[in-house]
Amino acid sequence: MNTRYVSTRGDAPELGFADVLLAGLASDGGLYVPNGWPSLPDVARDATYAELAAAVIAPFVGDDIDHDTLGRLCDEAYATFGHPATVPLVQIDDHHYVQELFHGPTLAFKDVALQLVGRMFDHVLSQRHERIRIVGATSGDTGSAAIDGVKGCEHVEIVILYPHGRTSDVQRKQMTTVDSPNVRTVAIDGTFDDCQDLVKAMFNDAPFRESQRLSAVNSINWARVMSQVVYYVAATRQLAGPLTFCVPTGNFGNVLSGWIAQRMGAPIEQFVVASNTNDILTRFLRSNDMSTADVVPTLSPSMDIQVSSNFERLLFEMNGRDGGLTAEQLQRFRSTGRLSVEDDQRAEWLDGVFVAERIDDEATIEVIRRTHAATGMLLDPHSAVGVGAVERLRAAGEITGPVVTLATAHPAKFPDAVERATGVRPPLPPHLADLFDRPERTTVLPNDLATVQRYVATTFGH
Numbered sequence: 278m279n280t281r282y283v284s285t286r287g288d289a290p291e292l293g294f295a296d297v298l299l300a301g302l303a304s305d306g307g308l309y310v311p312n313g314w315p316s317l318p319d320v321a322r323d324a325t326y327a328e329l330a331a332a333v334i335a336p337f338v339g340d341d342i343d344h345d346t347l348g349r350l351c352d353e354a355y356a357t358f359g360h361p362a363t364v365p366l367v368q369i370d371d372h373h374y375v376q377e378l379f380h381g382p383t384l385a386f387k388d389v390a391l392q393l394v395g396r397m398f399d400h401v402l403s404q405r406h407e408r409i410r411i412v413g414a415t416s417g418d419t420g421s422a423a424i425d426g427v428k429g430c431e432h433v434e435i436v437i438l439y440p441h442g443r444t445s446d447v448q449r450k451q452m453t454t455v456d457s458p459n460v461r462t463v464a465i466d467g468t469f470d471d472c473q474d475l476v477k478a479m480f481n482d483a484p485f486r487e488s489q490r491l492s493a494v495n496s497i498n499w500a501r502v503m504s505q506v507v508y509y510v511a512a513t514r515q516l517a518g519p520l521t522f523c524v525p526t527g528n529f530g531n532v533l534s535g536w537i538a539q540r541m542g543a544p545i546e547q548f549v550v551a552s553n554t555n556d557i558l559t560r561f562l563r564s565n566d567m568s569t570a571d572v573v574p575t576l577s578p579s580m581d582i583q584v585s586s587n588f589e590r591l592l593f594e595m596n597g598r599d600g601g602l603t604a605e606q607l608q609r610f611r612s613t614g615r616l617s618v619e620d621d622q623r624a625e626w627l628d629g630v631f632v633a634e635r636i637d638d639e640a641t642i643e644v645i646r647r648t649h650a651a652t653g654m655l656l657d658p659h660s661a662v663g664v665g666a667v668e669r670l671r672a673a674g675e676i677t678g679p680v681v682t683l684a685t686a687h688p689a690k691f692p693d694a695v696e697r698a699t700g701v702r703p704p705l706p707p708h709l710a711d712l713f714d715r716p717e718r719t720t721v722l723p724n725d726l727a728t729v730q731r732y733v734a735t736t737f738g739h
């Protein structure tokens with residue numbers, strides 16, 4: 278079977294997996310989704326996480342990566358994780374478990390997808406005798422995870438722009454200390470938005486984009502969403518269900534992966550969508566109000582997002598897979614700043630499936646403190662937003678039964694908030710213990726498009 282992919286806006290060519298992997302965004306501005314949802318495969322009880330991953334994603338990949346290669350790529354990707362269970366479940370309360378997704382090389386859940394996606398890029402490009410140059414902007418977690426995912430690749434080069442002096446020390450060091458000939462980091466004299474604008478401008482410059490073979494690995498890439506389906510399936514194989522999952526959310530990508538696991542037959546009851554003060558999704562799910570507001574900086578910066586781009590994939594399903602209708606609705610959202618859906622759509626697709634809660638910084642600190650006092654566990658602020666949402670919805674009787682909260686970052690990645698809450702400064706794990714002694718390599722550039730383009734075009738010497 279070979280899955281084909283269609284755009285959520287209905288006006289781009291159908292593609293196979295490898296083309297979708299390399300394309301990222303569809304040519305009509307939409308996101309690629311498979312033309313149907315396969316059923317979960319039968320997988321031996323004693324399968325490793327890597328074996329489970331290869332089996333769950335095989336139908337999405339089809340013949341574009343052969344079976345043995347897919348197995349090898351999964352083995353290599355998850356061998357980089359510092360825990361034998363890859364994504365272990367830890368019980369913190371009656372019926373409440375935390376799934377630790379942060380044992381990858383850069384200590385955030387983005388490693389689960391990007392360690393595999395980087396290897397898939399390299400494999401597909403080597404078969405095609407092609408190279409690409411990834412250019413991205415980061416405020417923290419995505420840049421380090423993307424760099425680590427491609428640092429060993431022969432057919433991929435990567436340039437990551439970050440705002441000079443505006444990332445945390447751990448986040449910057451994780452990017453600038455990688456010693457690999459295909460990796461560059463650039464500190465831009467400006468804000469994260471300036472970095473993003475520079476990247477957008479480079480992609481919009483068609484001659485530059487083509488001569489440099491520019492590519493992206495942002496969170497709308499289908500292969501990232503697909504790779505994240507696996508840990509939901511892994512949890513449902515270990516715990517008696519059906520389970521509720523609580524997901525600390527920014528772009529909706531992680532929640533969407535869980536929803537896909539449910540479509541594929543995983544015994545999942547519902548999803549708790551947990552947000553910080555930037556609560557567009559909570560407002561939408563609770564009161565049908567999807568209206569943009571200014572982004573407020575919080576203790577959980579990777580969730581400081583206003584437009585949850587992956588929501589478009591769910592919207593496409595809610596519209597009966599009508600791409601024209603979805604494109605129209607998004608056009609209205611862009612021009613008015615508001616999106617709402619019909620009552621019957623809500624009843625069919627959202628009610629009873631998604632519940633939402635918002636946890637502000639003060640409550641986040643209190644959850645970290647309380648959880649540490651009760652269990653000894655240190656939660657990072659993103660994971661704490663999730664745990665706090667579950668506790669509040671439990672108390673209100675809105676959720677019952679076993680719950681798994683996804684822990685999306687290691688506490689040592691956000692040590693200041695953890696120390697403020699508990700008095701304990703979480704140490705970096707052994708593979709990063711000497712991070713602060715490693716030499717940094719970075720280039721500081723002004724916020725000037727021509728200068729940055731010249732750098733991207735010449736830094737690899739070909």
Ligand SMILES: *Cc1c(COP(=O)(O)O)cnc(C)c1O
Nearest residue numbers: 418527528529530531579685686
């Ligand atoms: C990226 C990120 C999130 C948000 O994930 P989405 O897929 O955008 O919902 C949450 N927590 C951490 C630590 C992250 O790095």
